[in-house]
Amino acid sequence: xxxxxxxxxxxxxxxxxxxxxxxxxxxxxxxxxxxxxxxxxxxxxxxxxxxxxxxxxxxxx
Ligand SMILES: [Zn+2]
Numbered sequence: 001x002x003x004x005x006x007x008x009x010x011x012x013x014x015x016x017x018x019x020x021x022x023x024x025x026x027x028x029x030x031x032x033x034x035x036x037x038x039x040x041x042x043x044x045x046x047x048x049x050x051x052x053x054x055x056x057x058x059x060x061x
Contacts, residue, residue, distance in 0.1 A: 003019070011032050013019065018033035034043040037055035045056035 008014070008017075011019075011030075013032050020031045020033040022029050022031075035046055035048075035053040036043050037046050038052045039054060042055045046053050047056065048054075
């Protein structure tokens with residue numbers, strides 16, 4: 001799916017960022033794709049670590 005560049009600017013996504021499309025009743029919702037933490041499913045402050053997505057609340061030692 002190709003989005004108009006204006007829409008990407010509005011969403012704050014770069015050209016290559018993934019977008020997620022889902023439906024809610026009769027609405028189609030378009031979101032910036034955010035990888036979720038493998039452990040707790042949060043999408044805040046996630047980082048990729050050795051191929052896994054984890055959130056900042058997990059402390060690596
Ligand atoms: Zn987590």
